[in-house]
Amino acid sequence: MSSNPPGLNVIALISGGKDSFYSILHCIRNGHKVIALANLHPEPKTTEKNIEQNGNEEEDIDSFMYQTIGHSVIPLYESALEIPLYRAAITGGAVDTSRIYQHDSTDQSAHQTSADETESLVPLLERIKKAHPEVNAISAGAILSTYQRTRIENIAARLNLVPLAWLWMYPSLPVPVARDLDPLAVSEAGLLEDMAAVGCDARIIKVASGGLDDGFLWENLSGLGNSGRGLRRRVTKNMRRFVGNEDIRGAVLGEGGEYETLALDGPGFLWKKRIEIEKRDVGVAEGGVAFLRLKEATCVEKVEDEYTPDDVRRPALLDPVFRGLLGDVSAAELNGDAHLEPKRAGPAPAWSTCQPSFCRSGSTWTMANLVAPEAGPGAAEQMNAIVQKVRGVLESSGAGLRGTEDIVFATVLLHSMADFTPMNNAYVSLFKKPNPPARVTVACGDTLPSNVRVMVSFVVDLGSRNQRQGLHVQSRSYWAPANIGPYSQAMSIPLQNENSKLVYIAGQIPLEPASMEVATEGDSWIEGYRLRAVLSLQHLWRIGEAMEVDWWLGAVAFLTGGKEIQTQAQVAWHLWKKIHTRPEDADEEDDEGPQLDAWDIKYGGRAAEVIPDAVSVSLPKFSVIEEGDDCTVAPFLAVQVDELPRGSDIEWQGLGSRCEQVKLEIKQDSVATTADAKYNYLCLEIEENDQQPFEDHLRSMMSTHFQSQDLSQVVLYTTQSVAEGLWSGQVVPCRTIWGREARPLIAGVIIQKEYGSS
Numbered sequence: 001m002s003s004n005p006p007g008l009n010v011i012a013l014i015s016g017g018k019d020s021f022y023s024i025l026h027c028i029r030n031g032h033k034v035i036a037l038a039n040l041h042p043e044p045k046t047t048e049k050n051i052e053q054n055g056n057e058e059e060d061i062d063s064f065m066y067q068t069i070g071h072s073v074i075p076l077y078e079s080a081l082e083i084p085l086y087r088a089a090i091t092g093g094a095v096d097t098s099r100i101y102q103h104d105s106t107d108q109s110a111h112q113t114s115a116d117e118t119e120s121l122v123p124l125l126e127r128i129k130k131a132h133p134e135v136n137a138i139s140a141g142a143i144l145s146t147y148q149r150t151r152i153e154n155i156a157a158r159l160n161l162v163p164l165a166w167l168w169m170y171p172s173l174p175v176p177v178a179r180d181l182d183p184l185a186v187s188e189a190g191l192l193e194d195m196a197a198v199g200c201d202a203r204i205i206k207v208a209s210g211g212l213d214d215g216f217l218w219e220n221l222s223g224l225g226n227s228g229r230g231l232r233r234r235v236t237k238n239m240r241r242f243v244g245n246e247d248i249r250g251a252v253l254g255e256g257g258e259y260e261t262l263a264l265d266g267p268g269f270l271w272k273k274r275i276e277i278e279k280r281d282v283g284v285a286e287g288g289v290a291f292l293r294l295k296e297a298t299c300v301e302k303v304e305d306e307y308t309p310d311d312v313r314r315p316a317l318l319d320p321v322f323r324g325l326l327g328d329v330s331a332a333e334l335n336g337d338a339h340l341e342p343k344r345a346g347p348a349p350a351w352s353t354c355q356p357s358f359c360r361s362g363s364t365w366t367m368a369n370l371v372a373p374e375a376g377p378g379a380a381e382q383m384n385a386i387v388q389k390v391r392g393v394l395e396s397s398g399a400g401l402r403g404t405e406d407i408v409f410a411t412v413l414l415h416s417m418a419d420f421t422p423m424n425n426a427y428v429s430l431f432k433k434p435n436p437p438a439r440v441t442v443a444c445g446d447t448l449p450s451n452v453r454v455m456v457s458f459v460v461d462l463g464s465r466n467q468r469q470g471l472h473v474q475s476r477s478y479w480a481p482a483n484i485g486p487y488s489q490a491m492s493i494p495l496q497n498e499n500s501k502l503v504y505i506a507g508q509i510p511l512e513p514a515s516m517e518v519a520t521e522g523d524s525w526i527e528g529y530r531l532r533a534v535l536s537l538q539h540l541w542r543i544g545e546a547m548e549v550d551w552w553l554g555a556v557a558f559l560t561g562g563k564e565i566q567t568q569a570q571v572a573w574h575l576w577k578k579i580h581t582r583p584e585d586a587d588e589e590d591d592e593g594p595q596l597d598a599w600d601i602k603y604g605g606r607a608a609e610v611i612p613d614a615v616s617v618s619l620p621k622f623s624v625i626e627e628g629d630d631c632t633v634a635p636f637l638a639v640q641v642d643e644l645p646r647g648s649d650i651e652w653q654g655l656g657s658r659c660e661q662v663k664l665e666i667k668q669d670s671v672a673t674t675a676d677a678k679y680n681y682l683c684l685e686i687e688e689n690d691q692q693p694f695e696d697h698l699r700s701m702m703s704t705h706f707q708s709q710d711l712s713q714v715v716l717y718t719t720q721s722v723a724e725g726l727w728s729g730q731v732v733p734c735r736t737i738w739g740r741e742a743r744p745l746i747a748g749v750i751i752q753k754e755y756g757s758s
Contacts, residue, residue, distance in 0.1 A: 007031040008137035008162055011128055012083075013038050013121075013152070016074055018202035018222065019141030019167055019253075021263040022195050025270060026166035027139050029312040030514055035135050036084045036128050040120050041071040043089040072294060073262060073275060079299045080273045086131075088124040092117045118151045125159055137162040142475075143170055143191070144255045150434060153474040162484070165475035166514075167191065169542075171249040173315035173478055174323075188249050189232040194313040195222035196229075199305055201265035201274070206291040209258035211235075211242030211251070214282055214290035221261060262294075267307035274302040315478045317512065317519075322538040325578055329530050329571055357729050361712040361754045362496045365402070365460040367393060368715075368730035373451040379419035382454045383426035390430065390458065402460055404430045408468070408491040409459040409504040411715075412441040413732065415448050417643040423454050428486040435470025439487035440507035440653045442558050445642035447733035457730045459504065459713060461493040468493055471546055480539045481511040490547045492658070495754065500676045503547045503656035507558065508539035509648040518646050525564065533557075533571050533650050537579070540652045541619060549656030550621040553673045553681035554635035554750065556717075558651040560644050569638040569738035572650065580633040582622050624662045631664040633740070635671040635683035637748045639717045640735040655681065655752075671740065679712075679754050685739040686747040694720045694746060698727065701749065710753050718747040 010027050012034045014020045024034055078085035092115040129135055138161045142149040149165055156163040170191050178197065179185050185193045195202065200222040207216055212235065219231050232252075239251045239258065251258050265274035278296035285291070318326060357368040372385030394402050407430070414423060420441065431437070437458070448455060461468060472488040473480065483489050483506070492503040510519045510532035521531040544552070557572040559565060625632060644651045659675040672682045682705070686697055698716075706714070706728065714729030716722070717737055737745040 007033055008164070009033055009035045009132070009134045010137045010139050010164065011036050011038050011125060011132075011135050011161070012139045013141075014074070014077060015039065015141070016071065016077075016262050017141065018192075018195060018200065018261045018263055019143060020139075021141075021202075021266060021270075022191075022200060023139050023141045023164070023166050025198065025200075025266065025309075025312045026314070027164060028270065029309045029314065030166075032137065032164075034083055034139070035132050036086060037077060037081065038121075038124055038128060038138075039071075039074050039077075039085065039087045040090045040124065041074060041087055043091065073277070073297045076275050076297055076299050080271055080275055082272045084131075086124060086128050088120060088127075090117050090120050091115075092119065118155070121152075121155050122159070125155065125161070129159065135161070137164055139164040139166070140475075141165075141167055143167045143253060144250050149473070149475060154434065157474065157484075163475040163482075165477045168473070168475060168477035169479040170315070171253065174317070174319050176313035176315055178313055184229060186229060186232040186236060188236045189252050190249070191253055192222050192232055193229075196224050197313060198311050199224070199265070199267045199307055200263065202261040202263050204259050205262045205294070206260040206289070207258070208260075208287070208289045209239070209242060209251070209256075210288060211238040212259055213288070214284070216259070217282060217290060217292055218280060265302065267311070268302070268305045269307060269309060271302065273299040276300050314514070318534065319538060319541075321579070322534050322541075325537075325575055326530060326534045328578060329534070329574055355724065355728075359711050359713060359729065360462075361710050363461065363463055363493065363502075363754055364408075364712045365397070365462055366457065366713045366730065367460065368457040370456045370458075371449075371452050371454070373449070373453075377451070377453070378422060379414065379453040380422035380426055382452070383423045383456075386454065386456055387426055387430050390456075394460075402462065405432065406460050406462070406465070407431070407437045407458045408461045408493055410437050410439040410487070411457040411730070411732070412439060413448060413455040414441065414443040414643075415445065415453045417443045417645065417647075419443070419453050420645065424485065427456075431486055435472050435488050435491065436486045437488065438491045438504045438506040440558070440651070441645055442507075442641045442651070442732075443643035444733050447642075447735070461491075463493055463496065469547070471543060476514065476516060478513050480542045481508070481513050481516060489543045492547055495676075495678050499658075500660075500678055501658040502553075502679065503544065503549050503658065505540060505543050505547070505654050505656060507645075507651045507653040508536045508543070509645055509651045510536040510539075511646065518648055526567070529564075529568060529649060530571060532648065533568075533575055536648075536650055536652050537575055540654050541579075544654065544656050545619050547656065548658050549619055550624050550659050551657055551662045551673070551675065552620060552634040553655045553657050553675060553679070553752075554671075554683055555637075555652060555654035556750075557636070557638040558644060558653065559638055559640045560642065560649050561640065565640050565736055566738075566742070566744075568649065569640075569736075570742040572638045573636060573738065573740070573742040576636045577633050580620060582625075582632050624659060626661060626663045631666050633671075634664070634673050635681060635750075636740060637683060637717060637745075637750075638738040638742070639732065639748070640737070641732075642735070666740075677755065680752070682749075682751040682753070683739075684749040684751070685743070685745050686749070687743070688746050695723060695726060698722070698747075702728070705751055710755060712752040712754050713750070714752070715750040716747060717749070720746055 010032050012024045014037050027034055138156050140152045142165050153163045176194060179190060179193055201220055202222045203218050203220055204216050207213060220228060236252050239248045243251055265271055276298055277294050281293040283291050283293055356370055359366040370386050370389055372382045375381045375385035414420060469492045470488045471490040472483055474482050474484050476482045487506055490503055490505045492501045494501045512519050519531055519535050520528050522528055559568050561568050657675040661676055663674045665672045670682060670684045672680060674680045684701060715732060716727055716729055717732045717734050719734055719737055737748050739745050739748060
């Protein structure tokens with residue numbers, strides 16, 4: 001695996017609850033140093049001094065962002081952990097109650113949300129940064145709450161802090177090895193089991209669920225031994241009774257506000273003292289809520305323990321299905337096709353300039369091959385000029401007053417990855433947060449025209465902005481790579497007049513999510529490459545599941561390499577084919593819905609639904625395949641380019657669909673996926689043919705497929721020169737191209753068509 005990068009200096013947000021303190025343990029486990037603690041508390045009706053002297057506290061406030069119950073104990077954490085604590089009062093309320101926080105200090109929305117309680121964090125963190133200039137990261141305990149995560153990420157970006165969310169999607173991640181080997185572990189309470197394994201003490205101080213009553217108050221959820229496990233079984237049993245037969249792991253962790261906790265102790269490498277509460281009074285409120293008023297809290301000496309940071313359990317890197325894929329791909333199995341030879345590119349393509357292309361259907365509008373060599377020789381100059389061109393085209397298009405916020409996907413072709421930073425610095429000016437378009441970025445070297453350093457293509461959504469959804473997880477976690485740059489992991493758009501939707505997913509390279517370093521393994525290149533091919537495919541899958549994808553319309557694996565490129569293409573194809581093989585029990589799969597987080601319950605009008613653990617949609621969902629259809633492998637291309645981000649040798653990029661029925665058709669030279677009889681993704685494979693020159697083949701294909709007014713996007717991946725004016729779609733020049741069964745091609749064409757949109 002990759003070596004650990006230099007550690008971060010972290011501000012740890014603490015609420016007093018179990019999750020924020022367990023996140024600190026993961027900061028330490030991953031080689032980071034916690035410099036300061038930060039806490040927001042209710043505005044006191046009495047002075048802080050009186051609270052400390054009398055040991056009393058006011059009732060907690062109804063904050064949807066911050067835990068406030070037990071706030072009088074917070075000052076003791078500075079002594080217990082021997083880490084400086086900074087506190088501030090919560091001001092304002094939940095003004096912006098959208099699931100995705102949209103505060104932008106450069107936009108008018110900043111004035112609308114200035115009174116939002118989230119903004120209370122800004123002056124507190126600025127004060128900490130002034131006292132500790134070395135801090136560069138912020139940690140929080142969000143598990144399933146998009147509401148909390150996006151607010152912290154928003155503020156982190158504005159203050160130039162790396163957001164850390166080690167528990168993000170934790171219940172759905174692969175079981176840590178130590179827990180997997182424990183036959184007595186309570187599976188639905190896996191996170192609590194992992195807390196117990198490292199000596200955490202987290203007491204229930206508030207219950208607000210029909211599944212729990214005041215008899216659970218002050219119980220240690222993360223206790224060791226039979227008593228701790230007995231409690232976790234009781235909580236699990238009661239929550240199952242309350243929510244029914246659905247996945248209850250989110251509820252067992254208190255993610256829907258079922259209960260709140262107070263951390264009193266933990267492993268000695270973090271906790272230097274433990275907290276004791278001498279007196280507790282039970283209070284009650286409406287709706288079955290019960291809580292504890294805490295009095296006379298003190299720090300006391302504790303018995304030394306032998307826990308080390310290595311005892312903090314981390315999820316395994318690969319899910320079981322992808323771990324199985326890794327074991328399945330063997331060099332011996334791939335050598336059977338060693339006779340295949342790639343068709344390599346000749347000289348650089350013949351065009352001197354790239355012709356822009358515009359393609360419009362009912363739902364989308366594609367602007368392709370945008371270049372600006374006239375702006376100057378550098379990537380920054382050319383990207384700045386492209387930005388101005390895009391703005392001008394959008395303003396003059398008349399396409400329903402579309403703006404850059406309607407761009408949902410971008411393809412960025414660079415001459416060299418050395419051009420990435422100057423390109424990106426200009427590119428970011430096109431988009432405002434929170435959800436910039438998904439993106440794939442590759443470097444094509446001298447297969448681009450000699451005077452072109454940057455070429456960009458955009459897909460613009462012409463549908464309702466309110467129905468568009470984005471996924472932009474910027475926090476570092478164990479789930480999938482964080483996207484701190486100006487692109488989202490995914491963007492989805494609805495198809496016209498249908499419940500179906502398209503999901504554009506950004507190119508995924510094999511970064512280990514926790515370290516954000518490219519994964520390595522073994523002593524040979526093939527061992528490392530196999531891991532990277534599987535890991536980046538897993539990233540594509542996790543993002544697809546989070547976006548409720550039922551089926552892939554198609555995917556492209558971008559590759560870099562030399563003499564082993566054929567084997568790399570074979571590995572990619574084998575993985576794609578294997579994971580699309582219908583299992584024997586596929587027809588018996590359960591169609592479980594996506595997760596609901598706390599925002600969904602309180603503001604999203606979905607309180608009648610349960611909060612299962614993270615997205616449990618099976619992907620691919622074989623039940624959507626037309627009955628009797630034996631073809632289950634979606635369209636695939638592997639294309640070799642010069643460079644990929646971070647020096648990776650593989651990057652997966654896919655287009656998903658949320659649909660009820662899929663039809664696949666395979667012909668000798670093409671594969672097509674049609675979703676809900678509404679959207680078609682056609683992949684045409686062009687082999688070398690001495691009987692028909694490439695350009696003649698291209699003209700014939702265009703006359704057949706380019707007459708429709710319903711075309712959404714057309715992309716030519718080619719190793720061949722293309723005469724100027726011949727091709728009227730997007731171009732991606734490549735070194736080699738491989739199709740189904742890793743068959744060498746000279747070109748591949750993707751045609752996307754929306755039926756009935758004209």
